Amino acid sequence: MRFIAIAIAIALALPAHAELVIEITRGVENPIKIAVVPFQVKSSGAFDADLARLIESNLERSGQFRRVGRETMLSLPGPDDEVFYRDWRAIDSEYTVVGSIARDDDDGFLVRYALHDVYGERILFAERVPGDSSSLRDIGHYISDRIYESLTGLKGIFSTRLLYVTAERRSEKDQTFKLILSDADGGRPRTIFQSSEPILSPAWSPDGSRVAYMSYRAKRPGIYIQTLATGEVKRVTSFPGLNSAPSFSPDGRKLVLTLSKDGNPELYVANLRTGELTRMTKHFAIDTEASWSPDGRSILFTSSRGGKPQLYMMNVASKTIKRVTFDGDYNSNGAFTPDGESIVFVHRTAKRFHIAQMNLITRQISILTETDLDESPSVAPNGTMVIYATSNNEKSLLGLVSMDGRVRVRLPSVSESVREPTWSPYFN
Amino acid sequence: MKFLKQAKVAGTIVILAVLAGCAGQVNEEVKAPAVEPVVSKETASSASTNEVDSSAELAAKAKAAADAAADAAADAERATAEKIKSKAMAADTLFFFEFDRSDLKQDALNDLDAHAKYLTADRSAKVRLEGHADERGTRAYNLALGERRANSVTRYLVIQGVNRSQIESVSYGEERPLSLVRDDSGWLRNRRVELIYQ
Numbered sequence: 001m002r003f004i005a006i007a008i009a010i011a012l013a014l015p016a017h018a019e020l021v022i023e024i025t026r027g028v029e030n031p032i033k034i035a036v037v038p039f040q041v042k043s044s045g046a047f048d049a050d051l052a053r054l055i056e057s058n059l060e061r062s063g064q065f066r067r068v069g070r071e072t073m074l075s076l077p078g079p080d081d082e083v084f085y086r087d088w089r090a091i092d093s094e095y096t097v098v099g100s101i102a103r104d105d106d107d108g109f110l111v112r113y114a115l116h117d118v119y120g121e122r123i124l125f126a127e128r129v130p131g132d133s134s135s136l137r138d139i140g141h142y143i144s145d146r147i148y149e150s151l152t153g154l155k156g157i158f159s160t161r162l163l164y165v166t167a168e169r170r171s172e173k174d175q176t177f178k179l180i181l182s183d184a185d186g187g188r189p190r191t192i193f194q195s196s197e198p199i200l201s202p203a204w205s206p207d208g209s210r211v212a213y214m215s216y217r218a219k220r221p222g223i224y225i226q227t228l229a230t231g232e233v234k235r236v237t238s239f240p241g242l243n244s245a246p247s248f249s250p251d252g253r254k255l256v257l258t259l260s261k262d263g264n265p266e267l268y269v270a271n272l273r274t275g276e277l278t279r280m281t282k283h284f285a286i287d288t289e290a291s292w293s294p295d296g297r298s299i300l301f302t303s304s305r306g307g308k309p310q311l312y313m314m315n316v317a318s319k320t321i322k323r324v325t326f327d328g329d330y331n332s333n334g335a336f337t338p339d340g341e342s343i344v345f346v347h348r349t350a351k352r353f354h355i356a357q358m359n360l361i362t363r364q365i366s367i368l369t370e371t372d373l374d375e376s377p378s379v380a381p382n383g384t385m386v387i388y389a390t391s392n393n394e395k396s397l398l399g400l401v402s403m404d405g406r407v408r409v410r411l412p413s414v415s416e417s418v419r420e421p422t423w424s425p426y427f428n
Numbered sequence: 429m430k431f432l433k434q435a436k437v438a439g440t441i442v443i444l445a446v447l448a449g450c451a452g453q454v455n456e457e458v459k460a461p462a463v464e465p466v467v468s469k470e471t472a473s474s475a476s477t478n479e480v481d482s483s484a485e486l487a488a489k490a491k492a493a494a495d496a497a498a499d500a501a502a503d504a505e506r507a508t509a510e511k512i513k514s515k516a517m518a519a520d521t522l523f524f525f526e527f528d529r530s531d532l533k534q535d536a537l538n539d540l541d542a543h544a545k546y547l548t549a550d551r552s553a554k555v556r557l558e559g560h561a562d563e564r565g566t567r568a569y570n571l572a573l574g575e576r577r578a579n580s581v582t583r584y585l586v587i588q589g590v591n592r593s594q595i596e597s598v599s600y601g602e603e604r605p606l607s608l609v610r611d612d613s614g615w616l617r618n619r620r621v622e623l624i625y626q
Binding site for chain 1: 528563564565566567568569571572573575576598599600601603604605606608610
């Protein structure tokens, strides 16, 4: 029992330090105002998982919600208490969440919560969620998803994960690179691979069970696939020259990647079951940064075949290639939105690098970010937000921007240089 | 378009080869006087002191003289090799590039020639070329760009007579900047190929 208590204390203490700070630079005009009352603790012993804080931060980060400060609350009801709606109207809360956490006999917990519609004066829904000490954050994300879905009609992304690379630099040749897996809010970061040599281009398998990345072993680059549950690592390629920029096919059976073994950086498709390699491009220019379309029929990639880096689309079956971007002298590192209708990419304008979005049907480009050196855009699985890497003075950090560019959130890192964020797919 | 580009590359190679040829000739002239006097002095002294020796002795002497001459030649060769080596060791090992470009700058050629000379003189010598990019632009693209830069240096060295097997190259893209200064002065130093003797 004492052992468990210590374990809980550690689990609860960790996210507080590790969590990335939220800073909303812009928001939607009329965000939904929501009050998340601190959850009542219905068991003995010191225990302080601030699920309410986690939920309100999650909702606020979407840009579609604004939290009602807990210091303004006139009462702090739990799920068994009556909710006086006029108290909540008085502080301009449209929705109010109440909840409790109770420890049961073993290591288990029971979380109860209810979502109240203040102006409709009714409970929208109430739930009981069982879990154990290691799953409290998961429960917080689950509740956030439920509330978000109920009030916006969109699927929530709070239970998804992020993968990113950090670098700690002591000198040019003395650096520590880490591949980190975290919650979607940056909480619970955990190093899944570490090296004194660079780690690049992390990519999720479509079912979220494996990640592909490039790393150098014995000073030579290779593409590796790591199974998250077991930590098992398999080498896909390690040819002389480049082995970079992997992207899974939507069925998870193939990987498109860049190899320069035949002289130039070219795209190849590796069949992960048979090991067979199929060359997809043949051009003396740079071809790289391939990204598979959600329907599996096309591959978007960066090529310098026109003299400057631009985005091109390849039909996988016929290998025919069409240029996609014409606006600007540097467009690269494209990724599809989950509906396959748009792409996000790095776009240089007035010598600054921004994240841009293009509708593939209308060909309309909109620039989503205002900072400089923005790169590595990755779209959330519900298509509402893009996570990307940006710079602030000497530091690299992560930013979030909504697909319409209206909501921007910065996620400053604690100390290290953060790059190449990749949003996971849904796990269910 | 493709042919045009290849023709352009070929043209560049010819120009570089001519440039390299000129540089090579200058070095030959410097080397020549250092070798000749040492050898002739040694042979002259051994021949003049022993006039009445038997043929066997003569043969032995001649052999000794030849050996001495060979030793002297070897010494001279070693001296020359040392000179070539020290020149290479003193030469610059950082070669810089323009943004999104991988063609060598003219001011890199003298130093590259010194390295090429050493590498062709000593076939056991090996170098590692590390290609780099500045932080602007995307990472995987920069990785490809870093490789192109390392390839430019490789191609130049090979044209000068260095064996492909003496060169190993790798790209680090923008992952290992020399400078952390985020303006042109810093970026300039980061767009580079580093030549490292193994």
